[in-house]
Amino acid sequence: xxxxEKVKVxxxxxxxxxxxxxxxSDDWIDNPPETLQRLHDAMERIERETGVRVxxxxxxxxxxxxxxxxxxxxxxxxxxxxxxxxxxxxxGHLLRD
Numbered sequence: 001x002x003x004x005e006k007v008k009v010x011x012x013x014x015x016x017x018x019x020x021x022x023x024x025s026d027d028w029i030d031n032p033p034e035t036l037q038r039l040h041d042a043m044e045r046i047e048r049e050t051g052v053r054v055x056x057x058x059x060x061x062x063x064x065x066x067x068x069x070x071x072x073x074x075x076x077x078x079x080x081x082x083x084x085x086x087x088x089x090x091x092g093h094l095l096r097d
Contacts, residue, residue: 003046004045004046004049004050007019007046007050007052008050010052011050011051011052016094017052018052018053018054018055019043019046019052019053019054019055020054020055020056020057021039021043021054021055021056021057021058022057022058022072022083023057023058023059023060023063023068023072023074023079023083024058024059024068024071024072025065025068025070025071025072026059026065027065027068028068028070028071029071029072043056057083057086060086062082062083062085062086063079063082063083063086064082066078067079067082
């Protein structure tokens with residue numbers, strides 16, 4: 001199943017769907033411009049073909065490079081807690097309303 005089809009499945013079971021790109025450490029990953037363009041194109045395609053918002057949380061102030069235990073996994077000491085708090089700030093109103 002194409003990833004876009006998977007997103008469409010979720011739109012049938014929930015009123016609030018978003019695709020999010022998780023934080024990553026740019027100490028480890030430095031994507032070249034052509035990779036970033038492909039990512040941007042893919043994000044636009046997902047939004048266009050599904051109507052679902054795609055949000056890029058790869059680089060957010062709440063999660064800094066020193067909060068990672070490797071390239072993409074926030075560490076247990078600070079990273080996971082910081083990202084969870086960020087998500088609560090972003091989406092908590094959906095749970096309360």
